[in-house]
Structure formats: C-alpha cells, structure tokens
Amino acid sequence: MLCDKVTQSSPDQTVASGSEVVLLCTYDTVYSNPDLFWYRIRPDYSFQFVFYGDNSGSQAADFTQGRFSVKHIPTQKAFHLVISPLRTEDSATYYCAFSTMMQVPRKS
DSSP states (O other), rough: OOOOEEEEEOOOOOOTTTTEEEEOOEEEEESOOOEEEEEEEOOOOEEEEEEETTTTEEEEEEEGGTEEEEEEEEGGTTTEEEEOOOOOGGGGGGEEEEEOOOOOOOOO
16 A cells, blocks of 8 residues: 655744754655655745755745755655744744645746
C-alpha cells in the first residue's frame, strides 16, 4: 500500500525577531523527485505561496527577499525552511507539502 506523508516540526515556535528559525519538514514517498512546497497562512488568514523546489531547481515568492531559503536534502527526504533574519511580519502558520504532479504556482 502506498503511503505518502509529510512530517513537520512543532506547530508552535516562539522565536525572537532578528534571529534564525529553521522549520523542519521531512517527507515519505516512493517518488524520487516530488514537487516540494512551503505555504503560509498569515494572521489575517491570507494564504501565501512561500517556496517551491525539486531536485532540479527552486522558486521563491517575491516577499522572501533573500531571507528565506530551503535546505533540500533528497537523500534524507528533507525540505527545511530557513528564515533569517526573522521579522515580525513573518509571523504565520507555515505548511510543508509535496505533490507528484507538477503545478508550480505563479509569483504574485
């Protein structure tokens, strides 16, 4: 039976502005090159694309301004989001997801 899943770090993290935060994400799938995503829901309930990546490249939303990056380690099936330096406006609920069908969101 095929069982795909994503495991994220603790849902609640309190981190001081100006520091670095690493949001952990591991995935389990039989596919060798899934499309990996980070999204977030802000306190005003707006839904935003943050980051996309696969084994051949990546794409980030404009607001990330070089402060957001991903540690993609395919051998460990890891796709961790790094935010540094952290700003107050980064406060949100972040979600890691993957797909086995290519649908890269457009920057907005």
